[in-house]
Amino acid sequence: MQIERLDNIQHDLEDTAAHLDALSRMLRGHALYLRHSRLADNSADIAFIERHLSGLDLSISDLRGVARNIAKVA
Structure with missing residues:
Protein backbone atom coordinates (compact mmCIF):
# COMPACT_ATOMS: atom_id res chain seq x y z
CA MET A 1 0.00 0.00 0.00
CA GLN A 2 1.31 3.42 -0.86
CA ILE A 3 2.44 5.73 1.93
CA GLU A 4 0.28 8.54 0.55
CA ARG A 5 -2.79 6.34 0.77
CA LEU A 6 -1.92 5.39 4.35
CA ASP A 7 -1.60 9.08 5.18
CA ASN A 8 -5.07 9.68 3.74
CA ILE A 9 -6.51 6.82 5.76
CA GLN A 10 -4.80 8.10 8.90
CA HIS A 11 -6.20 11.59 8.27
CA ASP A 12 -9.70 10.20 7.70
CA LEU A 13 -9.52 8.19 10.92
CA GLU A 14 -8.39 11.23 12.90
CA ASP A 15 -11.14 13.39 11.37
CA THR A 16 -13.78 10.77 12.12
CA ALA A 17 -12.53 10.48 15.72
CA ALA A 18 -12.70 14.26 16.08
CA HIS A 19 -16.26 14.36 14.74
CA LEU A 20 -17.33 11.54 17.05
CA ASP A 21 -15.64 13.30 19.96
CA ALA A 22 -17.66 16.44 19.21
CA LEU A 23 -20.82 14.33 19.06
CA SER A 24 -19.91 12.74 22.38
CA ASN A 42 -36.01 12.04 31.60
CA SER A 43 -34.33 9.14 33.37
CA ALA A 44 -34.90 6.69 30.49
CA ASP A 45 -33.48 9.16 27.96
CA ALA A 67 -4.40 6.22 13.31
CA ARG A 68 -1.41 6.17 15.68
CA ASN A 69 -0.41 2.72 14.42
CA ILE A 70 -0.60 3.92 10.83
CA ALA A 71 1.56 6.92 11.75
CA LYS A 72 4.25 4.55 13.03
CA VAL A 73 4.29 2.67 9.73
CA ALA A 74 3.95 5.61 7.36
Missing part, protein backbone atom coordinates in the same frame (compact mmCIF):
# COMPACT_ATOMS: atom_id res chain seq x y z
CA ARG A 25 -19.44 16.15 24.02
CA MET A 26 -22.77 17.30 22.61
CA LEU A 27 -24.56 14.21 23.91
CA ARG A 28 -22.96 14.60 27.35
CA GLY A 29 -24.19 18.19 27.43
CA HIS A 30 -27.66 17.09 26.40
CA ALA A 31 -27.72 14.43 29.12
CA LEU A 32 -26.67 17.08 31.63
CA TYR A 33 -29.46 19.34 30.41
CA LEU A 34 -31.97 16.52 30.72
CA ARG A 35 -30.72 15.68 34.20
CA HIS A 36 -31.43 19.23 35.36
CA SER A 37 -34.66 19.70 33.43
CA ARG A 38 -37.80 19.58 35.53
CA LEU A 39 -40.22 19.38 32.63
CA ALA A 40 -40.56 15.60 32.61
CA ASP A 41 -39.03 12.39 33.88
CA ILE A 46 -30.48 9.89 30.17
CA ALA A 47 -29.77 6.19 30.68
CA PHE A 48 -30.05 5.58 26.92
CA ILE A 49 -27.58 8.37 26.14
CA GLU A 50 -25.12 7.31 28.83
CA ARG A 51 -25.16 3.67 27.70
CA HIS A 52 -24.30 4.72 24.18
CA LEU A 53 -21.64 7.21 25.24
CA SER A 54 -19.38 4.50 26.62
CA GLY A 55 -19.52 2.65 23.29
CA LEU A 56 -18.90 5.88 21.43
CA ASP A 57 -15.86 6.61 23.61
CA LEU A 58 -14.47 3.14 22.85
CA SER A 59 -14.93 3.72 19.12
CA ILE A 60 -13.13 7.06 19.35
CA SER A 61 -10.27 5.43 21.22
CA ASP A 62 -10.05 2.61 18.67
CA LEU A 63 -10.01 5.02 15.73
CA ARG A 64 -7.26 7.11 17.30
CA GLY A 65 -5.28 3.97 18.12
CA VAL A 66 -5.43 2.76 14.52
